[in-house]
Amino acid sequence: MSALLLAAIRSRAALGASVAVILLAAVLAVLAPYLPLADPDAMIAVPYSPPGAEHWLGTDNFGRDIFARIVWGTRLALTVAIVSSAIASLLGIVMGSIAGYFGGPVDAVLSRTFDVFLLIPSFFLVLLIVALFGSHIGYTMVAIALTTWPRSARIMRAQVLSLKSRVYVQAARAAGASHTHTLVRHIVPNGIAPIVTDATILMGLAILTEAGLSFLGLGDQNVVSWGRMIFEGQRQLRLAPWMSIFPGLSLLVLVAAFNLVGDGLNQALSPQLRRLAARATPRKPVAAEPGDSVTGTDAPMLEARGLTLAYALDGKMLRAVDGVSFSLPRGGSLGIVGESGCGKSSLGAALLQVMAPNATLESGDVSIDGRTVLRDGRVVQANGRDVIADMRWTSVSIIFQSAMNALNPVMTVGRQLAEAYRLHKPAATQAQVDGRIAEVFDLIGIPRSRLPAYPHELSGGMRQRVMIALSLLHSPGLVIADEPTTALDVLVQDQILGEIDDLRRRMRLSLILISHDMGAVAETCERVAVMYAGEIVEIAPTDVIFEGASHPYTQALLAALPTVTGPRRELVSIPGETASLVNPPAGCRFSPRCTRAQDVCRSTPPPRVALGPAHDALCHFPGPERAS
Amino acid sequence: MTALLQLSGLTKHYALRRGALDALLGRPAPALRAVDDVTLDLGAGEIVAIVGESGSGKTTTGKLVTVQERPTAGSIRFEGREIAGLAGQALTDYRRHVQMIFQNPYEALDPRYTIARSVMEPLVIHGIGSAGEQRDAAHAMLEKVDLRPVSRFADAYPADLSGGQLQRVAIARALVLRPRLVVADEPVSMLDVSVRAGIMNLMLSLSGELGLASLYITHDLAVARAMSTRIAVMYLGAIVEEGPTETLVSRAAHPYTRLLVGAVPEHRPGMRRERVRLKGEAASLTAAPAGCRFAARCPRAQPVCLDTPPPRVAVAGGHWSACHFAAEVASG
Numbered sequence: 001m002s003a004l005l006l007a008a009i010r011s012r013a014a015l016g017a018s019v020a021v022i023l024l025a026a027v028l029a030v031l032a033p034y035l036p037l038a039d040p041d042a043m044i045a046v047p048y049s050p051p052g053a054e055h056w057l058g059t060d061n062f063g064r065d066i067f068a069r070i071v072w073g074t075r076l077a078l079t080v081a082i083v084s085s086a087i088a089s090l091l092g093i094v095m096g097s098i099a100g101y102f103g104g105p106v107d108a109v110l111s112r113t114f115d116v117f118l119l120i121p122s123f124f125l126v127l128l129i130v131a132l133f134g135s136h137i138g139y140t141m142v143a144i145a146l147t148t149w150p151r152s153a154r155i156m157r158a159q160v161l162s163l164k165s166r167v168y169v170q171a172a173r174a175a176g177a178s179h180t181h182t183l184v185r186h187i188v189p190n191g192i193a194p195i196v197t198d199a200t201i202l203m204g205l206a207i208l209t210e211a212g213l214s215f216l217g218l219g220d221q222n223v224v225s226w227g228r229m230i231f232e233g234q235r236q237l238r239l240a241p242w243m244s245i246f247p248g249l250s251l252l253v254l255v256a257a258f259n260l261v262g263d264g265l266n267q268a269l270s271p272q273l274r275r276l277a278a279r280a281t282p283r284k285p286v287a288a289e290p291g292d293s294v295t296g297t298d299a300p301m302l303e304a305r306g307l308t309l310a311y312a313l314d315g316k317m318l319r320a321v322d323g324v325s326f327s328l329p330r331g332g333s334l335g336i337v338g339e340s341g342c343g344k345s346s347l348g349a350a351l352l353q354v355m356a357p358n359a360t361l362e363s364g365d366v367s368i369d370g371r372t373v374l375r376d377g378r379v380v381q382a383n384g385r386d387v388i389a390d391m392r393w394t395s396v397s398i399i400f401q402s403a404m405n406a407l408n409p410v411m412t413v414g415r416q417l418a419e420a421y422r423l424h425k426p427a428a429t430q431a432q433v434d435g436r437i438a439e440v441f442d443l444i445g446i447p448r449s450r451l452p453a454y455p456h457e458l459s460g461g462m463r464q465r466v467m468i469a470l471s472l473l474h475s476p477g478l479v480i481a482d483e484p485t486t487a488l489d490v491l492v493q494d495q496i497l498g499e500i501d502d503l504r505r506r507m508r509l510s511l512i513l514i515s516h517d518m519g520a521v522a523e524t525c526e527r528v529a530v531m532y533a534g535e536i537v538e539i540a541p542t543d544v545i546f547e548g549a550s551h552p553y554t555q556a557l558l559a560a561l562p563t564v565t566g567p568r569r570e571l572v573s574i575p576g577e578t579a580s581l582v583n584p585p586a587g588c589r590f591s592p593r594c595t596r597a598q599d600v601c602r603s604t605p606p607p608r609v610a611l612g613p614a615h616d617a618l619c620h621f622p623g624p625e626r627a628s
Numbered sequence: 629m630t631a632l633l634q635l636s637g638l639t640k641h642y643a644l645r646r647g648a649l650d651a652l653l654g655r656p657a658p659a660l661r662a663v664d665d666v667t668l669d670l671g672a673g674e675i676v677a678i679v680g681e682s683g684s685g686k687t688t689t690g691k692l693v694t695v696q697e698r699p700t701a702g703s704i705r706f707e708g709r710e711i712a713g714l715a716g717q718a719l720t721d722y723r724r725h726v727q728m729i730f731q732n733p734y735e736a737l738d739p740r741y742t743i744a745r746s747v748m749e750p751l752v753i754h755g756i757g758s759a760g761e762q763r764d765a766a767h768a769m770l771e772k773v774d775l776r777p778v779s780r781f782a783d784a785y786p787a788d789l790s791g792g793q794l795q796r797v798a799i800a801r802a803l804v805l806r807p808r809l810v811v812a813d814e815p816v817s818m819l820d821v822s823v824r825a826g827i828m829n830l831m832l833s834l835s836g837e838l839g840l841a842s843l844y845i846t847h848d849l850a851v852a853r854a855m856s857t858r859i860a861v862m863y864l865g866a867i868v869e870e871g872p873t874e875t876l877v878s879r880a881a882h883p884y885t886r887l888l889v890g891a892v893p894e895h896r897p898g899m900r901r902e903r904v905r906l907k908g909e910a911a912s913l914t915a916a917p918a919g920c921r922f923a924a925r926c927p928r929a930q931p932v933c934l935d936t937p938p939p940r941v942a943v944a945g946g947h948w949s950a951c952h953f954a955a956e957v958a959s960g
Contacts, residue, residue, distance in 0.1 A: 167735040168746075171801070174694050175750040176723035186738050339820035489681035490847065491904050494891035498903030516820070519893035546895040560825035562850040564877060564892045571854060573826030577790045593822075 015264035018257035025254055029075040038065035040072040040224050048240045058242040060232065066242065070250050072224040077254060080141055080210045081203035087145035089199045092152020093192060099153070100160030101183055111157070114150035122147030126209065130218045137220040140213060144206045151202070152195050159191035166190075197265040204258035211251055226251050280312040280360035285379040288387060292372035292380060299370035301478050301510040302328040302351070302396075307364030308377065309343075309350040318581045320346035322534035324364075330477070333504060333511040335521030335542070337557075338531035339578055344514045347531070348482045351512075352398055353379065353388045369395045369477055394424055397471035399464075401483035406467060407455040413466045414451035421473050440469040444499060461492035468500065478510040485520065497524050518561060522546060527614065530554045533579040533589040540615035550611050550622035552594045559625075588620065596621055630708050631669035632841050633693065633809060637702035638666040640688050644914065658914040662688040664865035665702070670841055672808070675832075677844040677852035677873070679888070680862035683912055686845045689862070690811045693843060694728045695719060706809070724754055727802040731814040733794035737786040737801075743770070744782035747800045754805065769800040773830060792823030796830065803834065813845045828854060849892055853877050858946070861885045864913050864921045871947030881941070881949035881958035884922050920952065928953060 028035075038045075038055075045063040049055050057066040099110035122144075129143040163169060164187060172182050213219050214227030226247040233244025309321040320343040328334050338344045349355045351366060353373070363377035372380050373388040380387045400406045408416055417437045422428060428436075441448050444465045455463055464484060471479055481500065485493035501524050504511050515521050521528055522542055529539040530553065538551035549555050559572040576593040579585055585592050591601040598620065606620045641659035650657070663685040670676050680686040691697040693704060695711065704711040706722065714722055727750075730736050737746045747766040751757060757765065767778050773796040775781040786794060795815060802810055812831065816824040832855065835842055844855050852859050853873055860870040861884065869882035880886045891904045906925055913921065920926070923933040932952055941954035951957055 167730045167732050168738045170696065171728065171730060171736060171798070172738075172749065172753070174696060174723065174728045175753055175801075175805070176720045177749075177753045181753065189740055190738065339822060490849075490891045491681065491887060491906055494893065494904040495906060497893065498905075501903075517893060518821070519895065522895035523893050542895070543897070547897060557821055560821050562825075562828075562848075562854040563894060564850045564853055564889055565894055565896055568853065568874070571825035571828060573824075573829055574822035575826075577792070578820065578822070 014260055018260040018264070021253055021257040022261065025074050025078060025257075028071050029078045032071050032075050035071065037068040037071060040064060040068040048236070050240070051242055057246045058240065060229075060240070060243050061236055066229070066246055069224050069229060070226070070247055073226040073229065073247060073250065074254075076137070076223050076225050077207045077210070077251075080137070080144070081206050081258070084141045084144040084148070084206040085199045085202040087142065088149040088202055089152045089195050091145065091149040092154075093156050093188065093195060095149070096153035096156025097160050097183060097188055097191075100157040101164055101179070101187065107157075110153075114153050114157075117147070117150040118154075120147065122209065123212070126213060127218065130213065135213075135218055135220050137223055140210055140220065141206075144209050147209075148202050148205060152198060155194050155198055156191060159194065160187055163187045163191050194266075197262055200258050200262035200265065204255040204262075207251065207255055207258070280310070280358050283360060283362075283378050285381045285386065286375055288372070288380050288382040289375075292367075292375075292387075293370060299367070300327045301330045301332065301369060302512070303365075303367045304351065305365045307347070307350055307366060307374075308362040309346050309355065309359055310362050311346075311356070312358045312360070313582070316582055319362075319534050319584075320359075320581060321350055324531075324534075324536055326529055326536060326539060328478070328510055328512065331504075331508040331510055332527070333513065333525040335525035335528045336512060336514045336531060337516065337518055337521050337528060339516060341578055341581070342531040343534040343581070344516075344531050345482055348398065348480050348512070348514050351480060352392060352396060353386070354392075354398070393420070393471075393476065394474045395476050396478040396480065397474070397476045399467050399471045399479065399481040399484045401486050407463065409455055412452050412454055413458070414453075417451075417466075417470060417473060420470055424474055436473065437469075440472050443472060443503065444469050459492075460488050461496060464488060464492075464496055465499070468496075468503075472503070475507075476509075478512070479504075480512045480514070482514045483516070484513070486516070493520070500524065518546075518557065530557070533584055534581055535589065535618060537590065537619070538615075538617040540612070540617075544612065544615050548624065550609075550615070550624070551590075551617040551619050552596045552621075552625075553590045554617075555625045556593075556595075588618075632672040632674075632707060633668075633670040633843070634705040635666055635668045635689075635693070635702070636705075638668075638689070638692060638699055638704060639664055639701040640685075640692055640697060641700045661865045661913040661916070663692065663699075664913070664916075666862075666865075666867055668860055668867060668870070670809070670843060673835070673839045673841055674858065675835060675842040675844055675856045676858045676860060677846060677856035678860050678862055678867075679846060679849055679852045681847060683864070684862040685865040686847075686862050687813055690728070690813050690843060690845050693809075694726055694811050695722065696728075720754070724805050725807050726809045726811065727805060727807040729795075729798055729802050729810060729812040729815045732818055733791050733798055734786075734818070736794060736798040739786050742783050742785060743775075743789070743797050746786075746797060747804055750801060750805045756805070765804055766800070769804045770797070772803070772834065773797070773800045774826075775800070790823070791819050792827060795819060795827050799827075799830065799834070803838065803840070806838065807840070809841045809843070811843045811845070814847065816851060817846065817848065824851075831855070849877065849888055850894075861888065864917075866921060866950070868922065868951070869949040871943070871949075875944065875947050879943075879958050881943040881947065881954040882922075882951045883926050883928050883957055885949075886957065887927075920950070928957070 041064065043062040043064055045055060045059045045065060047059060047061050047063040049059045051058040055065050057070065059065055095110055099107045125147050126143040129139055133139045169182055169186050172186055210219065210225065211227030214225040215231040217231065219225050219228055229247040230244045236243055305325045307321055307324045308319060310317040310319045324347055336344045336347060350361060361374060361377045364374060365376065366374040368391060371387055374380060414437065418433050421433050421436055438448055446462060446465050446469060450458065450462065485496050497520060503509060513521055513525055525542055527539065528542050528545040529536045532553050538549060538554045545554060549558065556574045560574060562571055574593055579589045587603045588601045588606045591597040594601065601620050606618050608616050608618050609622050610616045611622060640663040641661055644658045644660055666689060678686045678689060688697060692699050695714065699712050711722060744763065744766045747769055748762045751762040751765060767782060770778045770781055775793060775796055816827050819827060834840065844852065846852050856873050859873050859876045860867045861882065863884050869876065869880065869885045876885065877889060880889055887904055887906065919934045919936050920938045923929045926933065938950045938952045940948045940950055942948045943954055943958045
C-alpha cells in the first residue's frame, strides 16, 4: 500500500505538492505554540497595517497579526478535518458493514436511515445542532460528522455486499468461523480502502463547512478560524483586502490539497484506472503499395509472418505474441490452442488490429484475402484509411467469448443486427436489411420470432448464436472465433461447435478457432497450432498433433488431459508454472518445465524444425515421446 | 455398514418473487426447485462425483452438505447423525469434519493474509493447539500439498502465487483440520490443463493417504471419470443416474448421460462422431414435472415419459437410472 502510494506520488506532481501542503499544514498546526509567532489574539499592533516586514501578512481591524492567526487557524482546520471525518468514517464503517453483511430487514432499515440522513440539507442540520447546543467546536465537529457519515456507510455497504460473496469469506464460514470473526478479520479490512480515500474528500468538506459556519458567525468564538477571519475581513474588503484574501487562499489551498490526495489515492488503489492510463505509442502507418493487393483465389486467406504484439505494462514491454507466422488456405480451419496467458487471444486481436490501448504491433506482416494490412509492424493505409478497417466484418469478422458483454443490453437483437448491417451498407433498403437478417438467423438456426428479443431474454446458447449471426452478416471469407463456447454447457457447446463446423463447410468459410480446449479444437479444425509463452511451438494437421506430436509441450498437454472415451490412465502433470512473458526464460521458453531439456535448451532459443508436410516444431530435440 | 454421509430426500427450493397480482389473489410464490429429492450415500474414504450442467443443482447440493444452505426438506446424516437442524457448537463441531474446496482459487484466500496464516485459520477458529503448534501444522500441511520449500511460501501473499499454487493452499487449508469429508466444487475448472492434472493427482493421493471421503462436484465428465469411483448425474435438481464410474461412462442407462458422454469434445482417432442435436436448453424447474424432467428434450421420449415420473430402475449392482426405458438405453 505504501509502495503504491509512493508510486502514485512519483507519477503525479500535483499529488506530491498536495501531500507536501498537508504535511506543512500539519507541522504548522502542531508547532504553532512553539513557533516565534505573535500572539494571535493580542491586539497590540497598529490596526489595518498592510503586509510588510514586521507583519508579513498585515494586521486586522484589532491590530492582530494575520500570519499568526492563519497558522493558528490551520490547527483548527486540521482538527475539524481529522475528527469529523474520523467520526463519520467510523460510524459509516460500522453501520455500512452491518447493513451489507446481514442484509434483509436489517439492511432495509439501515439503508433507509442512510437515505434520510443524506436527504437532510447538511448545513441545516449543523445550524440546528449549533442553535440547540451552542457553538462549541466539539458540537460543530459532531454535527459535520452526522451529515457526512451516510456517504461512508453507503460505500462500505457496497463493499461488504461484494466482499461477502468472495470465496475466502465463504471458506472462513464453512470452516466454522463466527459472523464477528468473518466480518472483523476478513471483510472490513479488505473493504476499507475506498473509505480511506473518501475520508480525504470528507476532510476537505469538513474544513469548508466549519469555515462556512464561522463565516455566518456560528463558529466557536474562542478559537481562531479561517472562516471567521474571512467574515471579519469581508467588511473591510476595500480598506484591508489582505484580511480576507490570505485566510481565503489558505482555505482554498488546503481543501484542494485534500481533494487531490483523495483523487490520487483512488487512482493508486484502483488497478483499472491505472491500466486506463497506460498507453503505447502508436507506430506510424504506411501507405499501400501496388503489390499489396493480390486478386484471385491463389492467395491464402490469411498469411502472418513474424507478427509481434507487445503490451506496455508498468514501464516494461510484455511480448504476448512473439514472432508468430502461419498461413491459412481458403476454406481451411486452424485451431489455436494454449493455456491462459499464452497470447492466443492477443494473436486474434493483432490479426484484426483491435487491441487494447496499451498494446502495439512491433513487427510482422499480415495479409488477409490477398491484401496486405500490416507491413513490418506498420498499419497499411489506402486513401488515408486503414485497409483493415474496410475489411473488418466484410472480409473478416470475430466472434467473442462473452456474448452478453458483446451485445448491447438495451437494444433488441434484431435492431443490433440491422445497425451492424447498415454500418457497412448504408444505402440498403429496409427490405434488404430484414431479408439478410432473416437469412443469417435461418442459417444458424435461430427462430425469426426471436428478433424482437433483448439479449437478457435469450439463453446463453441463443446469445452466442446471435453473435455468430452477427459475424456472418456481411458474408466474410474468414471468421475468427475466440473461445466461442467456453461459457456454455457441454451439450450446447457441442451443438454450436457443430453448427460452426457445418457453416464453414457449406459456405467455404475459413475459420480460426482460438480455444484453451484441445478437444473442442480437435473436432472442429483441420490444423492445430499450439502456443506457449507468445510463440507457436508446434503446428501440424490435427491428427498429427494428437497422434504424433513432436514438441514436448504438446505431448505433455495431451498426457495431462483426462479422457472419457479413451482408456483410463494416470494423468501426468507438467511441473512448474507457465513461463512469465515479462521475464521469459533464456533459450527455450519451455525448458524450465521440459523433461527433455539439455544445456543447449536453457541457453539457445530453439530453431523451427520442419518435420513433415505442414508440420513444424520450435524445439532443439523434437520427436516422438520417449518411453520413460 | 452405515455410510459416512447419507442424503435422503434432500430438497432445496428457493422462493421466487411473485407478481403483485398473484400476491393479491393469494397465489403461492413459485419456488425454484434447485435440489429435488436427492438420495445419495457416500462411504468412508470413497470419492463420488456429482456431474451436471449449470442449473442442475450440483453446487446447491454441496452447499447443503457443508451447511452453507439449509434444506427445505429431507435429511443429511453424517456418521448416522442428523445434520439438517444443527446449530451452535454442534454445527461448529460438524464443520471440523466436513470441509470445502472452492472453484475459484484466485478468490479463495484473503489477500491480506500470508499463506501460512490462511492455512492456520481453521485451527485458530476451532481453538486447536497453541500458536506454535498451529504454525507447525500449517507448515506440515503446505509440505503435504507439495508447496516446497515451505519457507518460500509460508510468508508469501496470495498475489505472489499462481492459480495452481493457490488451489494447493486452499486444499491445505481444507485438510489442516483432518476432516473426514471434503466437498470439492469444480476445484480444477479454472485452472490450466498443465496444472490441472497436478491438482487432481494431489487430491487423489491425499484422499488415499488420509482416508478422506470426497464429494467431487464437476460439469466435466472426463475429470469426474479420472477422480471418482462412483458418479451421480444430476439434471434439473434430481439425480437421474448413478453408478460405478466406468460402468456409467461406458454403459450409460439414461439418455441424458448418453448425450453428456457423447458431447465431450475429444480427439477420437479415425472417427467423426455425430454432434449433439437437441431441443432447447436446460431451463429451471418451478413446478414438479408431471413426467420425466428430461422428456421435453429427450430424443427417445415416448408418451409415457410426459405424464408418468420415471421409476429408479436398477440396471446392475449399484447402477440405477431414472428412466422408463433404462434397460433399452443401457443395452445401446
